Amino acid sequence: MDEDCDIETIGGVLEDAVARSILVHARTESLSASALADRCDVSTVTIYRRLETLREHDLVVASTVPERDGNHYKVYRTNVRRLTVDLTQEGFELEIERTDTPADRFTRLIEEM
């Protein structure tokens, strides 16, 4: 799943050290905001802000973990496998390869209808 994105926008997101740290920690496992706060050593408020930005650009996906006591909480997972920057006649081109499953692509298809 490749797509072209605005290099300035994504570059701006990745400029932030906490955002990069989230992407690294959530690369192989889904983590809750508080777990991410522990690992990145920042407040949960900061984590939530960065997560919001990352989700807006589809770099992170969230899913809900149901608890027995009825309290659901969200976990977050990195949705990017590779970023490629190409220098062409037209300028820089950014390509994002995502770690989408068929279920994710199906979801996007339905939601965009």
Place this chain on the structure above:
Amino acid sequence: MIPTIDTSFEAIAQGSLFLILTVLGLAIVIVAFQGYRRNQSRPMLFLAVGFAAIIVPEITMTVVTRVAEVSEFETITVYQVTNVFAFLCILRAITMDPGRSRAGDSQGGLDE
């Protein structure tokens, strides 16, 4: 009464098709449900329920008509009623607003 094993061409064709139908139908339901779980997408939940409302009666009626006396009218009515429900769900899935919830649910406050 123990049903004898029917090896006629019709029975084998019907059995195979039923198996294919079941596997494909359930696969779509499972993928749609995964989409709902992974992305918290309400449209995908409706879609999963819609497809399930087609495939589950299909499986159920195939089994029920084997073991019980069910009239054709009853069978068709079950299909039609569940299909209406299924199509409503699918229609809802493709017309509703996904309403993406964001990461910062009920989170406010100052940065750092």
